[in-house]
Amino acid sequence: MSNVKNLAKKAKIAARTLSVLDxxxxxxxxxxxxxxxxxxxxxxxxxxGKDLDNGKKMGLSPSLLDRLALxxxxxxxxxxxIKQVVELEDPVGQVMETWQRPNGLEIAKVRVPMGVIGMVYEARPNVTVDTCALCLKAGSAVVLRGxxxxxxSNRALVSAxxxxxxxxxxxxxTVQFVDSEDRGAVDEMLRLNGLLDLVIPRGGAGLIRRVVENATVPVIETGVGNCHVYVDVDADPGMALEILLNAKCQRYGVCNAAESLLVHEGIAANWLPGAVQELNTRGVEIRGCSKVVEILSGVKKAEDSDWATEFLSPVLAIKVVKDFQDALDHIQQYSSGHSxxxxxNNQNTAAxxxxxxxxxAVYHNASTRFTDGFEYGFGAEIGISTQKLHARGPMGLRELTSYKYVVKGTGQVRP
Amino acid sequence: MSNVKNLAKKAKIAARTLSVLDxxxxxxxxxxxxxxxxxxxxxxxxxxGKDLDNGKKMGLSPSLLDRLALxxxxxxxxxxxIKQVVELEDPVGQVMETWQRPNGLEIAKVRVPMGVIGMVYEARPNVTVDTCALCLKAGSAVVLRGxxxxxxSNRALVSAxxxxxxxxxxxxxTVQFVDSEDRGAVDEMLRLNGLLDLVIPRGGAGLIRRVVENATVPVIETGVGNCHVYVDVDADPGMALEILLNAKCQRYGVCNAAESLLVHEGIAANWLPGAVQELNTRGVEIRGCSKVVEILSGVKKAEDSDWATEFLSPVLAIKVVKDFQDALDHIQQYSSGHSxxxxxNNQNTAAxxxxxxxxxAVYHNASTRFTDGFEYGFGAEIGISTQKLHARGPMGLRELTSYKYVVKGTGQVRP
Known part of the structure; x- marks a missing residue:
């Protein structure tokens, strides 16, 4: 048996003990x-320190080295x-619903642990500790591949x-670490059906694509966010500016930051110049549609690909839309379904x-940056799902669980 | 653009209209x-009639021809x-939870359609109609591959x-039919990330494995059931017999039928001979562990592989276990996690x-055959999930939906 399969088998056996702990x-x-x-x-x-030395020798960028540094x-x-996770409510064993059937069967839908969760992630060593704390509290074993x-760093953290x-x-x-630099180990891990109940990738678009394309075990896709702010004709101009600046500039490299601004043409000529000036002050590069270029000389013309790009940097695509429907159509075409x-101020348009x-996550008069497990009050977050199966948006403890039906009878058989 | 991709694109566009219908x-x-x-x-x-003629020429078995026949x-x-689906409650738009954050943001978790659902299925043409009715009521478009x-038959049903x-x-x-005998069309369908939100396979183990192994879009695995009935030392003998006969013999070819019987050794010598006689009367072949063979001469000895086999036929593997823990261990090792x-009569053991x-689904004093959307009162069923992600057990309308967070603010930005 290969090493990775062996680790997962041990995790599955240990998960059984963990699953029934209080x-x-x-x-x-x-x-x-x-x-x-x-x-x-x-x-x-x-x-x-060893990892940082190796990273410098390998020529890692200063920002990657900073993410790596402890x-x-x-x-x-x-x-x-970890202490915050201790404080969180335990989802395992929660009764979600109960009902009785005409034949007297009593059915309860009860939250249970997922089983064994695989985590494939990049760079930041804190993910090792966060993942363990969340998975263990949710009653699941974990197979880690950093x-x-x-x-x-990860080896030392897992050892502790x-x-x-x-x-x-x-x-x-219950905690297994794939202590190997071999990429084949990841591919093997992604195909451990029957041993892993779920794999969550956390990292850049390349990592996530690799996991989605190679996994045969269920995956929750996370992270890609091509988010829009739409400033309607009935917007409060000051509020629109504050929300835009927050959504775009509060942090650039995160999935819930805005990448495109849509502005209703009824407000564009008045509102856009001031907004762009504020963006310029913050060093944000603008790529505009032809109408934006008309209104603001010197702005770079957007390419088609810009509307589909998650810049993760101080770049913003801006489009003037002719009405609300035009905004909806643009979002439907280019949104990655994140935030x-x-x-x-028009309640009907908002609705x-x-x-x-x-x-x-869809927002009215608030920044896209709120899509986050802590901001939603989940107390923790293992990632932000961008798929529709199982969990959507921020995933906390509850989203790391499954359920089972517990059925009590008095000898019922099916007629 | 390939034909399959083109169908899925049309479905995605149409799904948008469907998603907001009342x-x-x-x-x-x-x-x-x-x-x-x-x-x-x-x-x-x-x-x-054409399909039946072709089937006869191809040498399909009488039971397959019967499944195919309309x-x-x-x-x-x-x-x-379809009329029953009309009567079912519409899950779309249901508010699952609402809460307010300290900053005043109001968050609602709302059920929304899945989007576009792919269905890959075998033989029975009624699946074409059932799937359309359920998916459309749940607000999702559907791409069918029978x-x-x-x-x-499917072509005529889809046309109607x-x-x-x-x-x-x-x-x-909103209804797309992959009108092709080419297996490559299925493989392509399974990789339409961004167009299909979910694929559900319905059919034999081979089909399900093929879908799980080749899909890059999210899949819900269905169907395989290696289910056990455990007769404890404190069982009511009559009830145990009734439940066993129902679980094994009421229908043989279904996923929620029992495939193995576990009997506590404290009750085996008294109870087992009568039970096996009843099974024999019904034409069920027994494969027993060494203790069963001791108690009942003439019973065939089970191979190791029998404990892991979903017979789907009048065959039952029987094992005498030395205690409750032994039963648990056996189930943990061989169960496919279905029912x-x-x-x-011992409440502690049951608990x-x-x-x-x-x-x-786990049962106390009831037959495994109840794991079914209709028996649970869901009013319909698109399949029985055997994975832990998203939905587990019988899937009705609600299990065909996703959710989104609807967040209302008054200008909040993230500090």
Whole structure:
């Protein structure tokens, strides 16, 4: 048996023990992990130092090196994150619905753990700790495969996690780490039907595509966000500007940032010049449709591909639309189904936007940047789903669970 | 653009119109389909006649020919099925939850259509009609790919469905039929990410494996059921016999039929001989563990592979277990996670079984045969999921939907 398959088998066996532990047992195991991470801080930082050295030799960009870097404070942050997960309500065992059938059968729909969750992720070592905390609290074992650039850091973090678990009711085997730089190990992991119940990719578009294309186990696709802000003719101009600047500029490299602005032509000539001036001040490059170029000389003309691009950088595509329907059509054509926002004081227009736009999150008079597990009050987030199956938008603990039907009878048979 | 991709594109565009139709518009379109099927009965039966002739020439088995055959009464049955779907509650637009955040944002989680659903299925032409009715009522367009043995029948049914839709608010393009015997068309369909939101396979294990292995769009795996009945030491002997006979013999070729019987050794010597006699009367072949062979001379010894086999026929594997834990271990090892039943009057044992067994449906003192959308009161069923992602067990209208977050603000931006 290959190494990866063997790890997954161990995880599946351990998951059975984990699945029936009560909340207290799971919480005290999480506390033990937190303590061990603090106790092993020096070892973890040393391991991270090796990764940083290797990364510099490999010529990683400063921003990638920053994402890779651990500090004492960042480890404290991970520990803080675990403590927050301890505080969260345990979804396992929650009764979602109950009903009785005419034949007397009593049916309950009950939340249960997913089983074994595979996580394939890039760069940031904190994902290792966050994922373990969330999956364990949700009652599932986890098979982790991080990027090779963080191999030493992840190895040290997993070692601390397992040392922590060794003293608790959660079996060490519930956390498995694919300790290999071989890409073939990922492909094998993605095809472990019967052992993995779910794989979640977290990283860039390339990683996510690779996982979606190669997996035969169920996948939740995450992350790609080509989000729009639509400023309607009935928008409050000041509010529209604030929402736009927040959605575009509060952070550039995130999936819930705006990539395109749509402006109703009835407000464009008055509102757009001031808005673009503010964007320019912040260093945002504009790519406009022909009408934008007419209104604002010197603005670069957008290519067709710009409307479909998740820039993840200080670039914004702007289009003047002739009416609400034109805005809807554009969004329907180019949206990645992540987060879409309308700014308007017209309640009817807003209602139609919220009803007709097909995205994980639709906003009226608020920034797209709110699509986030913490901002929604889930207390945590393992990723943002951009597919419609199982979970859509921010995924917290509950979205990491499945359910089963528990049926009680008194000897009923089917006629 | 290939033909299959073109069909899916048309479906996606039409799905947008369908997604915002109200219940009344959808119901009257379903009524129109029902009327058209009745009006086109002769044409449909003629087309089916061609398939039956071809099937006979190809040497299809009598049971496959029976599954393929349509009669006036079977078409009436399809129409009756559509009328039942009309009566079902529309899940689209249901508000699942609402809450307010400290910053004043109001969040609602609202059920929305899946979008475009692909269905890959075998043999029975009624699946064509059932699938259309369920998907359309759930607000989704559908791309159908039936088996080549039913090509003429399916073509005639889809033609009637589209003629019915032509007079209604639901666009004809919401129903697409892959009118091809080319297997490559299925493989292409399974990789239409961005156009298909979900593919559901319905058919034998081979078809399901093929879909799971080749799809890059999200799949819901259905159908395989290696189900157990466990007769505990504290079982009522009469009830245990009734449940076993129902679970095994009421229908052999279905996924929720029992394939293995586990008997506690404390009850085996007394109870098993009578039970096996009843099974023999019904023509069921027994394959027993060494203890069963000891108790009952003449019983065939089970091979290891028998414990893992979904016989779908009058064959039952029987194992004597030494205690409850032994039963749990066996089920955990061999269960396909479909339906598992315990017969016992011991409430504690029952509670542990219901808690620890990991299956879509777990039963206490009831037959596994109840795992079914109609028996659960869903009013319909598009299949029985055997995976944990999205839906588990019987899938009705609600399981064919997704959700979105509708967020209302007053100008909130993220700090």
């Amino acid at each position: 909340t207290e047992a799971k919480n005290s195991a999480l506390e033990a992990i937190a303590s061990q991470l603090l106790a092993d801080k020096e070892t973890i930082l040393q391991a991270n 500090t004492s404070a960042r480890i404290d942050g991970m520990v803080e994150g 990027s090779s650039s963080a191999l030493n 996690i397992k040392k922590g678990l060794a003293k608790t009711a959660i079996p060490e085997d 879409e926002s309308i700014v308007t 139609e936007f919220l009803r007709q736009v097909d995205a994980a | 219940t009344e518009a959808k119901n009257s379109a379903l009524e129109a389909i029902a009327s058209q099927l009745l009006a086109d009965k002769e044409t449909i039966l003629q087309a089916n 009669t006036s009464a079977r078409i009436d049955g399809m129409v009756e099925g 088996s080549s043995s039913a090509l003429n 469905i589209k003629k019915g839709l032509a007079k209604t608010a639901i666009p004809e393009d 598992e039943s315990i017969v016992t 542990e079984f219901l808690r620890q067994v990991d299956a879509a």
